[in-house]
Amino acid sequence: VEEWVHEELVRQAQRGDAEAFDSLARMTGDRCLAIAVRILRETDPAQDAVQAALITAWTQLRALRDPSRFEPWLHRILTNECYAEARRRKRWSEGLRILPVADAYGPDDYLTVDDRDLLERAFRRLTVQQRAVLVFHHYLGLSISEVAARTGLPVGTAKSRLHHATRALRASIEADARATPPSQERLA
Amino acid sequence: MTASRDPDRLIHHFLLEGEEQLQDQVFDAIRADIEQKRQRVYFGPWRTPIMNKFIAFGLGAAAVAAVLLLGSRFLGSATRIGGPGVEPTPTAEASVAEPSSPADGSLPEGSHILSDDGVPITVTISAPGWYGERAGGVLAKNNNGNAPDGAGIIVFAAKADAYVYGDPCQWSTTTPDTPATTVDQLVAALAAQASRDASAPVDITVGGYAGKSITLHVPDDAVFSDCDQTEFRTLIMGPDGARYHQDPGQIDKLWVLDVDGDLVVIDAGYYADTPRNVLDEIEAIVESATLNVN
Numbered sequence: 001v002e003e004w005v006h007e008e009l010v011r012q013a014q015r016g017d018a019e020a021f022d023s024l025a026r027m028t029g030d031r032c033l034a035i036a037v038r039i040l041r042e043t044d045p046a047q048d049a050v051q052a053a054l055i056t057a058w059t060q061l062r063a064l065r066d067p068s069r070f071e072p073w074l075h076r077i078l079t080n081e082c083y084a085e086a087r088r089r090k091r092w093s094e095g096l097r098i099l100p101v102a103d104a105y106g107p108d109d110y111l112t113v114d115d116r117d118l119l120e121r122a123f124r125r126l127t128v129q130q131r132a133v134l135v136f137h138h139y140l141g142l143s144i145s146e147v148a149a150r151t152g153l154p155v156g157t158a159k160s161r162l163h164h165a166t167r168a169l170r171a172s173i174e175a176d177a178r179a180t181p182p183s184q185e186r187l188a
Numbered sequence: 189m190t191a192s193r194d195p196d197r198l199i200h201h202f203l204l205e206g207e208e209q210l211q212d213q214v215f216d217a218i219r220a221d222i223e224q225k226r227q228r229v230y231f232g233p234w235r236t237p238i239m240n241k242f243i244a245f246g247l248g249a250a251a252v253a254a255v256l257l258l259g260s261r262f263l264g265s266a267t268r269i270g271g272p273g274v275e276p277t278p279t280a281e282a283s284v285a286e287p288s289s290p291a292d293g294s295l296p297e298g299s300h301i302l303s304d305d306g307v308p309i310t311v312t313i314s315a316p317g318w319y320g321e322r323a324g325g326v327l328a329k330n331n332n333g334n335a336p337d338g339a340g341i342i343v344f345a346a347k348a349d350a351y352v353y354g355d356p357c358q359w360s361t362t363t364p365d366t367p368a369t370t371v372d373q374l375v376a377a378l379a380a381q382a383s384r385d386a387s388a389p390v391d392i393t394v395g396g397y398a399g400k401s402i403t404l405h406v407p408d409d410a411v412f413s414d415c416d417q418t419e420f421r422t423l424i425m426g427p428d429g430a431r432y433h434q435d436p437g438q439i440d441k442l443w444v445l446d447v448d449g450d451l452v453v454i455d456a457g458y459y460a461d462t463p464r465n466v467l468d469e470i471e472a473i474v475e476s477a478t479l480n481v482n
Binding site: 016022054 | 198
């Protein structure tokens with residue numbers, strides 16, 4: 001029933017019904033934010049990316065051929081907005097030291113504080129494109145072909161990017177772990 | 189130590205942490221913004237990118253490059269109606285006077301260049317509410333090609349080989365090995381296409397060139413999502429790509445012409461509920477076509 005409602009809202013929105021699109025935005029916005037925060041590693045630019053993505057989705061909605069594919073289609077727009085947001089922010093945010101988002105939201109018992117800081121630093125060293133494939137694969141649990149669809153990559157490229165991102169992340173963690181005594185690795 | 193543990197599991201747990209709720213004020217801002225923004229109008233897409241298989245047919249490297257260039261320009265303009273487009277390079281046909289567009293983005297009444305690659309085609313639009321881009325190859329009435337009452341026209345005029353799928357739903361496995369090279373071959377293949385309830389071909393003349401017209405139907409109970417790549421396709425012609433359909437119940441009248449040895453297809457898509465006056469406008473547009481052979 002939920003899928004049917006979802007598709008019907010897309011069809012209504014494609015006919016210009018702003019109320020229907022508002023409902024769609026509220027059904028999908030939280031997940032979009034979760035993705036964007038994890039790709040961009042900061043809340044404010046993530047909110048900006050989600051807002052831009054949903055507005056773009058509204059203006060381009062009539063190009064969506066299959067209403068059941070609304071969310072994957074939206075995520076692809078969101079990915080591009082994240083890339084654009086990362087480019088915009090890069091100029092002035094480079095060199096800033098930012099508290100990891102994990103400190104404020106739902107710590108996981110599996111991770112220690114040291115783990116979290118190592119991963120945060122390692123994650124930030126990845127390109128935003130590498131982060132995107134990791135988020136879609138590890139956070140949303142999507143298959144490689146679905147990751148490819150959401151990032152606009154050929155399946156082989158998505159697979160390769162995921163492999164390299166994981167390898168780079170691991171190498172970065174290992175390098176940090178070797179270089180930094182655990183008690184001194186807090187970001188400030 | 190972190191590095192000694194399963195990295196996939198670490199990444200997974202790390203990504204589970206983080207904000208997951210968009211603030212209400214962002215939703216409110218989005219709502220306020222979309223109330224002010226018009227949705228871009230799309231018609232189709234009626235065409236899809238050319239398959240590598242077709243590029244391979246007898247084309248050398250230089251020709252392939254030319255086809256790709258042409259294809260990318262065609263697709264860019266054909267799939268997005270009413271949006272900003274790249275200014276085309278002036279050609280001999282660009283001298284056709286095209287008055288400024290109405291404020292709603294529709295085409296002004298008057299002469300309109302429908303195609304400037306392959307066989308250039310110019311038509312006269314004599315009614316309001318037609319949308320399209322210069323040389324985009326597609327016209328749409330009220331920017332709507334969808335059921336139950338949309339209508340539009342697409343032209344295939346790229347001097348390319350034409351392949352008619354044996355089955356428009358299972359098209360990927362029913363593509364013929366050889367192209368149709370004459371009007372009769374192309375129309376016969378269309379008439380034989382599975383599930384199309386084709387009309388009997390009729391002799392016609394458009395712009396002084398002889399050919400045949402035929403009307404095809406997409407079954408009302410067609411399920412596009414069951415088709416190859418969820419597309420219900422009629423044919424594929426060179427860099428223009430494939431004609432694939434918008435909705436079940438779509439009716440297509442095709443004018444197939446022999447323009448000095450090159451096949452040109454003008455395809456008008458509509459529905460049972462498309463108003464009669466729109467069908468008359470389509471006929472008038474096609475009848476007005478002039479085909480300029482280079």
